[in-house]
Amino acid sequence: xxxxxxxxxxxxxxxxxxxxxxxxxxxxxxxxxxxxxxxxxxxxxxxxxxxxxxxxxxxxxxxxxxxxxxxxxxxxxxxxxxxxxxxxxxxxxxxxxxxxxxxxxxxxxxxxxxxx
Numbered sequence: 001x002x003x004x005x006x007x008x009x010x011x012x013x014x015x016x017x018x019x020x021x022x023x024x025x026x027x028x029x030x031x032x033x034x035x036x037x038x039x040x041x042x043x044x045x046x047x048x049x050x051x052x053x054x055x056x057x058x059x060x061x062x063x064x065x066x067x068x069x070x071x072x073x074x075x076x077x078x079x080x081x082x083x084x085x086x087x088x089x090x091x092x093x094x095x096x097x098x099x100x101x102x103x104x105x106x107x108x109x110x111x112x113x114x115x116x
Contacts, residue, residue, distance in 0.1 A: 055102075
């Protein structure tokens with residue numbers, strides 16, 4: 001691929017489209033996140049300290065399913081609390097332009113889990 005200027009177009013590998021559908025994982029059956037370029041329901045993501053990740057939630061399947069992060073497996077569903085350090089939520093999940101962004105800072109963020 002190349003841009004209109006003839007320059008190579010590079011894909012931002014830290015930018016993912018997200019959809020929600022019924023699935024089953026180790027936490028049971030129900031609504032699960034499906035992350036672009038990752039296989040399976042609510043996949044484990046290896047997030048690197050110092051990097052920023054964008055999860056685009058404009059797909060209408062995301063309505064009422066705002067991505068949250070937690071340092072507890074299965075997040076608030078598993079009795080944990082929402083991790084908010086370095087997290088930005090833009091728009092309502094399922095609406096045009098909506099996304100959740102996280103910048104990984106410090107060792108706690110290395111253990112973040114996406115809820116669902």
